[in-house]
Amino acid sequence: MLLADLSTPALILDLDRVERNCERMIRRAKALGVRLRPHLKTAKSAEVARLATREGSAGITVSTLAEVEYFARAGFDDITYAVGIAGGKLAPLADLQQRYGVRLNLLADSVEAIADVAARAEALDARFAMFIEVDCGGGRGGVLADGLELLPIARAIQSSAMLSLAGVLTHAGQSYDAVSVEAIREVAERERAAVTQAAERLRAAGIEVSCVSVGSTPTATHAASLTGVTEMRPGVYTLCDLAQVSLGSCTLDDIAVSVLASVIGHNPRSRRMLIDAGALALSKDLSARRLGPNVGYGLVCPMNGGRPIDGLYLAEVNQEHGLVAGGELYDGMVAEYPVGTRLRILPNHACLTAAPYDRYYLVRGEDACVLGVWPKATGW
Amino acid sequence: MLLADLSTPALILDLDRVERNCERMIRRAKALGVRLRPHLKTAKSAEVARLATREGSAGITVSTLAEVEYFARAGFDDITYAVGIAGGKLAPLADLQQRYGVRLNLLADSVEAIADVAARAEALDARFAMFIEVDCGGGRGGVLADGLELLPIARAIQSSAMLSLAGVLTHAGQSYDAVSVEAIREVAERERAAVTQAAERLRAAGIEVSCVSVGSTPTATHAASLTGVTEMRPGVYTLCDLAQVSLGSCTLDDIAVSVLASVIGHNPRSRRMLIDAGALALSKDLSARRLGPNVGYGLVCPMNGGRPIDGLYLAEVNQEHGLVAGGELYDGMVAEYPVGTRLRILPNHACLTAAPYDRYYLVRGEDACVLGVWPKATGW
Numbered sequence: 001m002l003l004a005d006l007s008t009p010a011l012i013l014d015l016d017r018v019e020r021n022c023e024r025m026i027r028r029a030k031a032l033g034v035r036l037r038p039h040l041k042t043a044k045s046a047e048v049a050r051l052a053t054r055e056g057s058a059g060i061t062v063s064t065l066a067e068v069e070y071f072a073r074a075g076f077d078d079i080t081y082a083v084g085i086a087g088g089k090l091a092p093l094a095d096l097q098q099r100y101g102v103r104l105n106l107l108a109d110s111v112e113a114i115a116d117v118a119a120r121a122e123a124l125d126a127r128f129a130m131f132i133e134v135d136c137g138g139g140r141g142g143v144l145a146d147g148l149e150l151l152p153i154a155r156a157i158q159s160s161a162m163l164s165l166a167g168v169l170t171h172a173g174q175s176y177d178a179v180s181v182e183a184i185r186e187v188a189e190r191e192r193a194a195v196t197q198a199a200e201r202l203r204a205a206g207i208e209v210s211c212v213s214v215g216s217t218p219t220a221t222h223a224a225s226l227t228g229v230t231e232m233r234p235g236v237y238t239l240c241d242l243a244q245v246s247l248g249s250c251t252l253d254d255i256a257v258s259v260l261a262s263v264i265g266h267n268p269r270s271r272r273m274l275i276d277a278g279a280l281a282l283s284k285d286l287s288a289r290r291l292g293p294n295v296g297y298g299l300v301c302p303m304n305g306g307r308p309i310d311g312l313y314l315a316e317v318n319q320e321h322g323l324v325a326g327g328e329l330y331d332g333m334v335a336e337y338p339v340g341t342r343l344r345i346l347p348n349h350a351c352l353t354a355a356p357y358d359r360y361y362l363v364r365g366e367d368a369c370v371l372g373v374w375p376k377a378t379g380w
Numbered sequence: 381m382l383l384a385d386l387s388t389p390a391l392i393l394d395l396d397r398v399e400r401n402c403e404r405m406i407r408r409a410k411a412l413g414v415r416l417r418p419h420l421k422t423a424k425s426a427e428v429a430r431l432a433t434r435e436g437s438a439g440i441t442v443s444t445l446a447e448v449e450y451f452a453r454a455g456f457d458d459i460t461y462a463v464g465i466a467g468g469k470l471a472p473l474a475d476l477q478q479r480y481g482v483r484l485n486l487l488a489d490s491v492e493a494i495a496d497v498a499a500r501a502e503a504l505d506a507r508f509a510m511f512i513e514v515d516c517g518g519g520r521g522g523v524l525a526d527g528l529e530l531l532p533i534a535r536a537i538q539s540s541a542m543l544s545l546a547g548v549l550t551h552a553g554q555s556y557d558a559v560s561v562e563a564i565r566e567v568a569e570r571e572r573a574a575v576t577q578a579a580e581r582l583r584a585a586g587i588e589v590s591c592v593s594v595g596s597t598p599t600a601t602h603a604a605s606l607t608g609v610t611e612m613r614p615g616v617y618t619l620c621d622l623a624q625v626s627l628g629s630c631t632l633d634d635i636a637v638s639v640l641a642s643v644i645g646h647n648p649r650s651r652r653m654l655i656d657a658g659a660l661a662l663s664k665d666l667s668a669r670r671l672g673p674n675v676g677y678g679l680v681c682p683m684n685g686g687r688p689i690d691g692l693y694l695a696e697v698n699q700e701h702g703l704v705a706g707g708e709l710y711d712g713m714v715a716e717y718p719v720g721t722r723l724r725i726l727p728n729h730a731c732l733t734a735a736p737y738d739r740y741y742l743v744r745g746e747d748a749c750v751l752g753v754w755p756k757a758t759g760w
Contacts, residue, residue, distance in 0.1 A: 007445055007472055009760055041699055063700040065387060083656060083700050086642035087720040092387055109645055113719040139650030140701060173698065262466035265489050270519030276463060280735050281760070284664040318553065319421055319731050320443040320463050321520060339493040340467040351699050355660050356736045358759055378758070379738055380389055380661070 001370040003303050004342060006361060008262040009281040011353075012344060013360035013374065014305060017256035018043075018238060022051040025220065025237050030055075032226045037061050037080060039215060039235025042351045044377040045360065046074035048238055059103075061215070061233045065092055070377035072100035080105040080213075082169070082233065084133060084141045087116045094126035105166045109133040109142050110149065114156040114163070121162035129166035130157045131213065136194035137187070138173035145197040154207050167211030167230070168198040175218035176287065181248045188223035191216075196228030221249040241350035242288035242295060252307065257354055258344040260303065260361070261322065263337050271330040272315065272323040273337060277345055279317040283352035295348070300324055303342035304366040314345060381750040383683050384722060386741060388642040389661040391733075392724060393740035393754065394685060397636035398423075398618060402431040405600065405617050410435075412606045417441050417460060419595065419615025422731045424757040425740065426454035428618055439483075441595070441613045445472055450757035452480035460485040460593075462549070462613065464513060464521045467496045474506035485546045489513040489522050490529065494536040494543070501542035509546035510537045511593065516574035517567070518553035525577040534587050547591030547610070548578040555598035556667065561628045568603035571596075576608030601629040621730035622668035622675060632687065637734055638724040640683065640741070641702065643717050651710040652695065652703040653717060657725055659697040663732035675728070680704055683722035684746040694725060 003012070022038075029036035038052040041063040049060055049071060059078030062068055068081055077100070081093070085106040097104050106128050108114050114130065121128055132153050135142030143149040157165045172191035178184040191214045199209040214226065215233030226232065236243075239257040240250040261277035279297075288295050296315045299308035312333075315325035322345070326333050337343070347353035354360075358378050362371045383392070402418075409416035418432040421443040429440055429451060439458030442448055448459055457480070461473070465486040477484050486508050488494050494510065501508055512533050515522030523529040537545045552571035558564040571594045579589040594606065595613030606612065616623075619637040620630040641657035659677075668675050676695045679688035692713075695705035702725070706713050717723070727733035734740075738758050742751040 004468075007469060007760070008466065084644035084654060084719070086388065086644050086656060088384075088642055088722075089387060108719075110719060113645070116720055133645075135647060135649065139647055139652065140698070140703065141645050141647070141654055144649075262468055264464035264466050265493070265513075265521050267515065267519055267521070269515065269524075272519065274464060274521055276466060279663075279665070279732055283659075284666075284732070285659070286664075318520070319735075323520065339464070339488075339490060340496055342468075352659055352664070355699075356759060379736060380387070 002368050003260060003363065003370060004368065006260055006370065008260050008342065009277040010260040011357035011360050012258050012260050013362050014256045014364065015362055015371065016364050017254055018048060019051055021237055021240060021254055021256060025234060026055045028220065029232060032223065034226050034229050035231040037213070037231045037233045038238065039082065039233045040067060040071060042235040042354065043238045044354065045374050046071060047374045049076060052238055058231055061235065064380045065089060066379050067377050068093065069096055072096050072102040077101060078103045080131070082107060084109060085113065085117060087120050090117060090120040090126070091124060094124040097126060103129065105129045105131055107131045107133045107141065107169060108153065111152050111156045114153055118160035118163055121160065127162050129164050131166045131169040132198065134168050134170040134195050134198045136170040136172055136191045138171065140173055142170060145194040145201070150198055150201060151205055154202050158207065165207065165209065167209050167213060168195050168202070169213040170195045172214070172216045172219045175216045176247065178218065181222055184218045184222045184247065185224055188219035191219050192223065192226055192229055199228065217244060218247045218249050236350055239350040239354065242291060242299065242346055242348045246288050246290040255346050257350050258301065258305070258346050259353065261343055261345055263339050263341040263343065265339060266334045272325060273333050275322040275324060275343060276320060278321045279319055280356060282314070282317060282322065282345060282347055283349060284317060285349035285352050288348040297322065298345040298347050301344040301346060303344060304368050305344055305363065306366050308346060382748050383640060383743065383750060384748065386640055386750065388640050388722065389657040390640040391737040391740050392638050392640050393742050394636045394744065395742055395751065396744050397634055398428060399431055401617055401620060401634055401636060405614060406435045408600065409612060412603065414606050414609050415611040417593070417611045417613045418618065419462065419613045420447060420451060422615040422734065423618045424734065425754050426451060427754045429456060432618055438611055441615065444760045445469060446759050447757050448473065449476055452476050452482040457481060458483045460511070462487060464489060465493065465497060467500050470497060470500040471504060474504040477506060483509065485509045485511055487511045487513045487521065487549060488533070491532050491536045494533055498540035498543055501540065507542050509544050511546045511549040512578065514548050514550040514575050514578045516550040516552055516571045518551065520553055522550060525574040525581070530578055530581060531585055534582050538587065545587065545589065547589050547593060548575050548582070549593040550575045552594070552596045552599045555596045556627065558598065561602055564598045564602045564627065565604055568599035571599050572603065572606055572609055579608065597624060598627045598629050616730055619730040619734065622671060622679065622726055622728045626668050626670040635726050637730050638681065638685070638726050639733065641723055641725055643719050643721040643723065645719060646714045652705060653713050655702040655704060655723060656700060658701045659699055660736060662694065662697060662702065662725060662727055663729060664697060665729035665732050668728040677702065678725040678727050681724040681726060683724060684748050685724055685743065686746050688726060
């Protein structure tokens, strides 16, 4: 099968790049002296998970029940479900745990949530390992490392026969707002400091903390030190995207995922070339804006990959339509890219772009052959 | 089953509202003297399609190959695939046409595209009905009604033994940018004028034009007249959303689709309540901004539906996290909505929100019971 034979839009995965990205982060984790527990919310693929964990990873991280089930079924037996747990998810999780023999690590950041989990775990006769989520400045989930809630939460976990304390965990989401590598490094240090401080406070109170977990691709890439940390959970590094390029976490040549699209028209009034990849095929994410004014919803490459075509970008998206702008290049585009031409769009945010597709079509480098198909998880 | 039993996030469909929305547009089409060919790219559900077509609709409209297959399998036998056709899709379309005996109406807006479709149709021994797409000012697909390309495209269709001219078709996408009902009415008149002018020019050249098709929910709702038009193809009216409320196409009480989410935490530093519905569960669409500064990515209702809770809105979304803001209400929110509380989020853009879910959970009004499940199409 050739790229030219695929129905569009289609999600393309460059194996050379995903392998290289996975190997680089394995080396990086070794250099930092931490285990790598890759976040598979980005790739949602057992094959990518195997590439990302092949040198003795401690397990994987996911963010939906559908991913827990998909990866448990694929044989992954140590899974951190890294979204604050709501009680309603415990029955299906207990069921998956029993069916697949998987160790499930859950997150909570309040005594109330722990009490609810403990009561439900007892009713379900299920055991869960609990991470205490720490807020290292992102303002999303978690308690402060030096706050009043930390010890009571740990004690609430200890007081349940069904729960064990997995450790402390944080995510420096604010690294995505950092304006320089230096700023990301500062965020990484804050991430490290918060979670190690939380671990030390617990240990000082006689509570054993085996896992001290951080994670985001920008901080994993740029952290100067992870002293005191035991694992990291980056995810988007597996595929990379334009937002990560804008953050200095990777280069354009590392982006392993793209959307194959077909040219479906040209509009001389709006000076737009139309493709069949729009808001659903790529998402409405604009997080690569920092790369410059002419990035829009993605950059445009030839069908066989390679570097983006100078001057072209996806300026607008409707549900299934994408509108490519090229400024003064428009007149040439009509002849150069007639209806039916295939192009590859590099996404702004790989996690959101890849999510709705049920499979990857595999290529290597700029070869026109489709080497195979990898299924992937979708939905919740 | 109760709403309280569902795993979150889950897509909820209020049958009272979707039935009422469908009936209203059926009446509206009758009043305007046109057939209704509802666009099912929004609901992607055979059951919704049956509600929308039950008074003698001329067929349906879709925007992906997956929708063509899903609806053909469900027995719909007259389907307009309303995205400019790329040649690569003809083989799978011919296959679906043969398997299900469905009439397929395709779109093109250039002689080159028609030549490609004709050659492929001949090679596939398949017949297709072709719409000529007209650009009524949206600057997306289509030729100008008074442009040079119109007649040559019609003649190219006529010159192929495998193609027939279905008619002329336009979509007033610019109605979404109109700032008042009066402005939408002007766009609707421009939509009508463009496509009827194209039809008249073809007829004056001796070319039969049976179908003259317009379509968008705002223009279908507000058009003063559709004289000369034979069908309309609105879609989002089936479900409605906050963007349509902002355009005056519906009221809050018409929004039939929402996302059931669970509270998973509270963060006193950022004064945010966290829910398990984020960028994937709701999309990053911000097209309801016109409703006011405090809409964000959606409004927040109680689990059992009803009106939005005053002052709450989804201020930020990450992949699987939503962050609800409530300003000065935050302190009360912690006690009022403890972890595990279920809420319903009204979406900005129903098409993008509903797309990734594989099913609707059905409710009626503010009843807590789930009355059933309707599967739906996803992907491409």
